[in-house]
Amino acid sequence: ILFQQLSSNAYRDLRRDFTTAIDKYNAVIADLKEQAQQRISGWVEWCKRILIAALVIGAVIVLLTDRYLAAFVVRPLDRIQQHLQILAEGILHTPLEQMGKNCVGKLAPFVQQMQSNWVKTVTEIRGSAEEIYRSAGEIASGNTDLSSRTEEQASALEQTAASMEQLSAVVKQNADNANQASLVAKNASQTANEGGDIVNGVIKTMSTISGSSQ
Secondary structure (H helix, E strand, O other): OHHHHHHHHHHHHHHHHHHHHHHHHHHHHHHHHHHHHHHHHHHHHHHHHHHHHHHHHHHHHHHHHHHHHHHHHHHHHHHHHHHHHHHHOOOOOOOOOOOOOOOOHHHHHHHHHHHHHHHHHHHHHHHHHHHHHHHHHHHHHHHHHHHHHHHHHHHHHHHHHHHHHHHHHHHHHHHHHHHHHHHHHHHHHHHHHHHHHHHHHHHHHHHHHHHHHO
16 A cells, blocks of 8 residues: 555656646647648638639630630631532632631632632633534534535436436437438448449440441
8 A cells, every 4th residue: 555655646746747748739739630620721722712713714715715616617617618519509700708817718719729720621611512512513514515415416416317318318219210221321222223233224225226226
């Protein structure tokens, strides 16, 4: 019991000092914890504000980007599409409005150059078609003239054939007449020969009579 009393008296101050130290430590820890919570709360609040600001800025950027794309990309592309549809319908002299120096606007000169090439090509094709049409008309006229001349030549050949037939008939008739004339001449010659024989006989008879009378 005496030892316990001595031990209790010896360590009483030490326990009191230890308890005081523990209380001070707990107070410091609590204070540090409170300060840490305050700093963390401040940081969280700042993070929230920064996040909200970033979201607002992001929404504004998205809205401005959408407006920019709509004004400088979508609408110009729609106008180019409408212009190309007009060109596809064959209306090649429709001008393309200027669209600025943006990315889509840089396409306008190429579209205009393409349109100019189309106009040149169509004009050349149209001129060639007109030339072909004119040449076809001349060929048709020449064919008509040739057909008319062919008909005239055919008619002339028919007339020539008829004349040849008539000439052949005349020649045949002349040949018949010549044969008849030859027969007549032969008969006349024969008659003349017979008349000569008769005359000779008469002369001989007269000579005989004259000699007898002497």
